Each structure stands twice: as C-alpha cells, then as structure tokens.
Amino acid sequence: MIRAEIIAIGSELLTPFRTDTNSLYLTRSLEENGIKVVAKTVIGDEIDHLVAAFANAFERADVIICSGGLGPTIDDLTRDALCEFLNIPMHLDPEILHQIEERFKFFGRKMPETNRKQAMVPEGATSLPNHHGSAPGIYLEARGKQIFLLPGPPNELDPMWQQYALPLLRKERPYQRKIFRIAMLPESQVDEMLKPVTDSLREVQYTILAAPTEIEVHLLAPESSADELISACAEVRSILGNWIYAEDLESLEAAVGKLLKQLRRKVAIAESCTGGLLAERITNVSGSSNYFEYGLVPYANEAKIKLLNVPAELMDAHGAVSEPVARAMAEGIRKIANADYGLSITGIAGPDGGSAEKPVGTVFIGLADAEQTVVKEYHFLGTRQRIRFSSTQAALNLLRMKLLA
Amino acid sequence: MIRAEIIAIGSELLTPFRTDTNSLYLTRSLEENGIKVVAKTVIGDEIDHLVAAFANAFERADVIICSGGLGPTIDDLTRDALCEFLNIPMHLDPEILHQIEERFKFFGRKMPETNRKQAMVPEGATSLPNHHGSAPGIYLEARGKQIFLLPGPPNELDPMWQQYALPLLRKERPYQRKIFRIAMLPESQVDEMLKPVTDSLREVQYTILAAPTEIEVHLLAPESSADELISACAEVRSILGNWIYAEDLESLEAAVGKLLKQLRRKVAIAESCTGGLLAERITNVSGSSNYFEYGLVPYANEAKIKLLNVPAELMDAHGAVSEPVARAMAEGIRKIANADYGLSITGIAGPDGGSAEKPVGTVFIGLADAEQTVVKEYHFLGTRQRIRFSSTQAALNLLRMKLLA
Numbered sequence: 001m002i003r004a005e006i007i008a009i010g011s012e013l014l015t016p017f018r019t020d021t022n023s024l025y026l027t028r029s030l031e032e033n034g035i036k037v038v039a040k041t042v043i044g045d046e047i048d049h050l051v052a053a054f055a056n057a058f059e060r061a062d063v064i065i066c067s068g069g070l071g072p073t074i075d076d077l078t079r080d081a082l083c084e085f086l087n088i089p090m091h092l093d094p095e096i097l098h099q100i101e102e103r104f105k106f107f108g109r110k111m112p113e114t115n116r117k118q119a120m121v122p123e124g125a126t127s128l129p130n131h132h133g134s135a136p137g138i139y140l141e142a143r144g145k146q147i148f149l150l151p152g153p154p155n156e157l158d159p160m161w162q163q164y165a166l167p168l169l170r171k172e173r174p175y176q177r178k179i180f181r182i183a184m185l186p187e188s189q190v191d192e193m194l195k196p197v198t199d200s201l202r203e204v205q206y207t208i209l210a211a212p213t214e215i216e217v218h219l220l221a222p223e224s225s226a227d228e229l230i231s232a233c234a235e236v237r238s239i240l241g242n243w244i245y246a247e248d249l250e251s252l253e254a255a256v257g258k259l260l261k262q263l264r265r266k267v268a269i270a271e272s273c274t275g276g277l278l279a280e281r282i283t284n285v286s287g288s289s290n291y292f293e294y295g296l297v298p299y300a301n302e303a304k305i306k307l308l309n310v311p312a313e314l315m316d317a318h319g320a321v322s323e324p325v326a327r328a329m330a331e332g333i334r335k336i337a338n339a340d341y342g343l344s345i346t347g348i349a350g351p352d353g354g355s356a357e358k359p360v361g362t363v364f365i366g367l368a369d370a371e372q373t374v375v376k377e378y379h380f381l382g383t384r385q386r387i388r389f390s391s392t393q394a395a396l397n398l399l400r401m402k403l404l405a
Numbered sequence: 406m407i408r409a410e411i412i413a414i415g416s417e418l419l420t421p422f423r424t425d426t427n428s429l430y431l432t433r434s435l436e437e438n439g440i441k442v443v444a445k446t447v448i449g450d451e452i453d454h455l456v457a458a459f460a461n462a463f464e465r466a467d468v469i470i471c472s473g474g475l476g477p478t479i480d481d482l483t484r485d486a487l488c489e490f491l492n493i494p495m496h497l498d499p500e501i502l503h504q505i506e507e508r509f510k511f512f513g514r515k516m517p518e519t520n521r522k523q524a525m526v527p528e529g530a531t532s533l534p535n536h537h538g539s540a541p542g543i544y545l546e547a548r549g550k551q552i553f554l555l556p557g558p559p560n561e562l563d564p565m566w567q568q569y570a571l572p573l574l575r576k577e578r579p580y581q582r583k584i585f586r587i588a589m590l591p592e593s594q595v596d597e598m599l600k601p602v603t604d605s606l607r608e609v610q611y612t613i614l615a616a617p618t619e620i621e622v623h624l625l626a627p628e629s630s631a632d633e634l635i636s637a638c639a640e641v642r643s644i645l646g647n648w649i650y651a652e653d654l655e656s657l658e659a660a661v662g663k664l665l666k667q668l669r670r671k672v673a674i675a676e677s678c679t680g681g682l683l684a685e686r687i688t689n690v691s692g693s694s695n696y697f698e699y700g701l702v703p704y705a706n707e708a709k710i711k712l713l714n715v716p717a718e719l720m721d722a723h724g725a726v727s728e729p730v731a732r733a734m735a736e737g738i739r740k741i742a743n744a745d746y747g748l749s750i751t752g753i754a755g756p757d758g759g760s761a762e763k764p765v766g767t768v769f770i771g772l773a774d775a776e777q778t779v780v781k782e783y784h785f786l787g788t789r790q791r792i793r794f795s796s797t798q799a800a801l802n803l804l805r806m807k808l809l810a
Contacts, residue, residue: 013444014441014444015442016429016433019428020424025422031421038421038454039419039420039447039454039458040446040447041446041447042444043444044443044444045711046443052461056457058455060454099684184611207417251410272687274687275688276683276686276700278704279681279702286756293705293708294702294703295701296701297688297699297702298700299684299694300694300698303699307712307741336711336712350691352691352692384689385689386697391785
C-alpha cells in the first residue's frame, strides 16, 4: 500500500475563520489512484514546525503533498524547510524567473524583487507550471519518497495537480468505492437493515456516515475483491430499494430533477418556514428550468392568502402551521402554476414561534397532484438551519417517492 | 505565549467526504483566552500514528486537545495511545461505569460489554462528564502540559468544552481581534485603501481574508497594545465608512435585517436566476418576518408575466435578462406586496444559457421604492453557485446602501 500525507501550510488555517479544504480534493484523487491518506497536518509559517512536519511525514508516508507557503513573502518558507530537512541547496532557475517576469508584464506590472524567490528550485527538483498564479509548484524525489509542493489557492492547486503532478504520481491498483445515499432514515435503522450484508463482508470495508436526515453507506474494496463488492452492492440495493436516492455523490435535488425530467413532469413550490431553501436547492441543478417554473415564499400569513388563495378562515381556524393550510398551499400553487405537482412547506423553524401544542420543529409538507393531496407532519430537532434543511429533505423525498410510485 | 495543538482522530476525516471542523470552534475559544494554535493534525485510528502525534504535540505545544477516538470499539485508541506515550496505566472507574450503565438504562437498553472501555481512566486523570453521549472526556496534566481528550461529535464536544474543559484551561491575557466585513469591493482595492493604516502598525497584526464578493479585515493585538488597536480601528472605519457592513462576524443578511428593523421598512423579493437563495438568506435571520413577507421565484418567463405583471412585450423586446425586466420585476413585487422596497434579480447563472451579447454571469438587479427604481448591471465570474451567491451579495448590498443613504 502506498501511503500519503497532506501538509497544509498557512497561519490563516490556524484561525477560527478558515479550514483546509484542499485535502478533500487531493484525497479523492489519491484514492482513485489506490493511495491511502494516513495523516493531514496543518501548520503555520514557522520554519521549525515545517521541518518537523517533513520529518514526521517522511516517517509515515511514501507520498508527501504540501499546499501553501510558495509565495514571495518572507513568511513563505515551504521550499526552505524542505531543503533544510533534506540538507540540499537551492538554485535560481532563469527559465522560471523569466516566466514569472512575463506573467507580471502581461498584467502590466513590473515584477517585485521579492518574487525572485519563487524561481528558486531545490537541487534535483522539477518545477510544475502554474497557469493561474505566480507560484510554480515543485516536485522532488528523495529518500524513496515523492514530494509535491503545491500553491495554496484551490484554483491554482487543482489544475496544477491534475495536469502536472498526477502524471508523476506512482499509482497502485486502485481501490473501488461505492456510495449509496439515503434520505430520511435514521442511521441506526440503516445500520440494522444492512447487518445481514455487512456481517458477512470479508475484504470489502463498510462505513456509514450520518448527517441529519442524510445517510451515506460506503463500501470500499481492493481491486482483487471486485466480485465481493459487486455482490455486496446488489444486496444493499435489494434491502434498501427506493430508499437509495443516489449511488455516488449525486444530490437529492439532482436525483429528483432527473426523475422529473425523465417523466416530463413539472413541480411548483410554495414554502414558508424554509424561506426559499427548497426552491434554491431545486434550481441549483443546471437544467432545472425544464421542470421548475414557479416558486413562492409566502412568508407572511397575508401573502399565503393573497398569493395562494389560502382561505383566511382556514388560517384563523387552524393556524398557518397546520395540515389544512399545507394542503391549501400545495393545491393553490399547483393551480396557479398549472404544474403536475404542487409542493408546500409550512412549519416553525425557531428559535421563536413554538408553543406547547406546536413546538419548534413542527412542519407540515403537502404534495398535490391531479388525483389527490397528501400532507405529512414532521417533528425535527436542532437549530433553525437544521430544521429548515430537514424540511427540504423531507419535501424532496416525498416528491421522489411519489415519482417512483 | 501559551501554544496549543489540536489533534483530530478518526479515519473518516482522512476520506474525501469529511473534514475536521471541531478545530474552528476550539480555536475561537482558545484565542479568546490568549492561547495560540500552532498546529492541527488529523490522523486515523492507528496506535503508532497516535503515539507519534502525541510525541510531536508534546514537543511544540503547552495545551493538547484531541477530538475523537473515545468510543467503545476496538478502533477507539486515543486513551491507549496517550497512556502508551506517557507510560502510565489505566484503571476502571466504577462511578463512570455506573453513569454509562444508567445512560443505557434511560434509553431502555442494556450496556454492551464493549462500553466498559469508556470507563477506563488514565492514572492521574480527571473525567469530564458527557451529557450528550456515552463517551466521557479526559483531562490530564503531564510533563507540564495540559491534555484534553474530547469526543468527536460537535454536539458532544462543544458543551463539554464549555462546561468542563474551559474552566480547567490555563489562560493568558487575551489577544483582542477586531473584524471588519466588507461586501462587493475587490481585495486589492481594500488592501490599497488601508495602506496608510496598515503600513504604520507596530504591535497590531493585520490580515485580509478574501472570498468572492466578501472581504474580512482582521486586526489582532495583545492586551498591551489596546490603544494602538483602538486608533487603528478608528482609521479603518473612517477610510472604509459605509463599505463596512459589520464588525465581528455578523452576516450581510443580518446587517440588512437590522437596518430594516430599525427603520421599520419592509422588503419584498422577486428573484429568478438565484432561485430562492436571496429569500433563503434573508429568512435565515431569526425575526425576519418583521421585514420580509413576500418572496417570488418566477423562474420561467411565463411566471414573470403571470405573477409579476411584467409585460410580455418587454420580455420579447429585451429578453428576460435585461434592465427593463429587472425594473418591472422590482416594481411589480413592490406593488403586489405593498412593501417599501421591491428587490429583483434576473441573470444568467450558467453553465448554459449565455450568449456573446449576454455571457454567463450577466446579472441585473433592480431596487424600487416609492420615488424611483434603480437597476444595476453586474458581470460575475465562476461557477453557477458562485454567480448565484455573488448576485445575492450585490442585491443585499444595494439595499443596504439605500437604507444608509
């Protein structure tokens, strides 16, 4: 097994305001090439810490990938630290210097003296071109390890990795990962349902990742266990059936969109407590204009009456958060938009507005089609954001199950 | 200076699907207590790597905070690794065992044998109660360091940290951080504008963090430089004026909401290419029902005509993405909702739908009040998500500037 360590360098990554996300991109790419990430380290711009980080990484990894610290300022010490650790010199590469100067010229500026530093290359290293910034990357083989120094900004790192670093990477026969995504079932239930499969796995590794109203089941297998993986996937599919909304990383809104497109159906939305989040998720899918045309956010009671023709008496009798109002909203928006489906959400997202009878987290979701209207009541826990998100999950999944019925 | 290292433990954090976010919460709290984070490490459930991580942390930090690896399974090795590194034994604490058993009883289950492990406490350590899960935390002083072992789930870690760990933490005289948030100005321009202040800083540290259409200026000062910090903040305010929408971490939508509430004004929204994101952001602020009642997402052209009375001829003559349509949408929604302000967005979020005349990223934003309607044209770069987000930033900031005028 080839083992990798990712080192993110930059003091801003040690503040409460930024976190390293480059490693997600890199880990995905490494995994596709059969390489396992065994550690991630985030350190600031201190030479001692950088040298120590290289020392650790050389102990436990075969591939070492650094991001950041390649800039022109005195704080940018990644190169220096690597050379100090390996005890090798650096030299100025006139070709790289020329490229950096040209880049500044192109933007109508003179290269500041400090940028000369970016043309310094450790002995034996190869420079990796940067088409989106001034800092070139560096590739070096030393002590049997592969070392990549990449720039910090993702829009520079990603293309450099793809175009120049990846072709140099020693690859293994890849692991294969299968992902199943499930909405609206609790983790413990999915885990229990899958026990007959997971208990009998040999080489395939099973992981379950849970977020509110969202479960991912991962099966990871070495190439040599492809058959076991295939049969495990078949069993997972037969147990979870329609609960699986996507394999791989497709979102719930994309899965719903795909079905609407296939069936040539249109949905219109009237959402209150989610404040536009359901429409936002649906329209985040490119091509959603094929099946989504009308969205309303009737946040005030008056707006529900005026925009959706919800009878004022209904609101008075049952309150805006109620089964009859969810029903009237779903039917109202379906009619106005002349859509196949009308989908409605009304609820209490909190933190205020709850009562003993209708606590925060009470949400009614309505779904109207030509034949009938279904309304479901939910009780979600957590923060305002979480209740809003859970409500949109429930609405999307309700529509999805209807489309599959 | 007291230095801290944060170690996140768990194999899922080394996949492309999860990243450590506990450290953001912890870093914020440490900073408020004058403690600087010098390194963050993420490692999997391998005893050798855990022991090595402790060895590194003991080298460079005074406070060591671990999250994760306190569960009942064979993979949960944080305790074992700490004891191995320090060469100290563990013992079973009958009181903790009893609490864990009671917790299971409360949920109507018998404690599995494996959970006994969670009652094991390193010699000399104090146990930290967990009111939200079965894994207690552990606090130990050794070799002059403070070591905290905390559970991984944020909803367990955060309250344990606040209630039990923080009171044990050795504190320094705190650094003070002032944050200024600015929307819709480029980073280089803000940096240039602030040069007269930042060039003359002595003890105060200046950082500028940029995301698309969003800038944060941070000034960090030791307590001894409080005067310098105050005068630097005053200069920043006088230079940037109304461009500063918030000090500290208040969101743009919250800043706009505060102004609307103060002035007792209401806004209604008609948004097309942002698909509900603007309404979603506005209603994400608790109490937004005071100033937001009506939101429309007229995604289709027909919906713009039917819901907003945008004249069909206007759409035919200029296209849905145009100055006159943005104007008609803003005026239409203002009238329907009987609001003080009508705010509209129409544009091309991509990746499809662009043309030579109106490329992807072309966005028109309209703002109507009783006196007049203003329409601004923008050209945003990037992905669909980024163009949508930038559009809502522009709309919110346009309204904010109007409210301040």
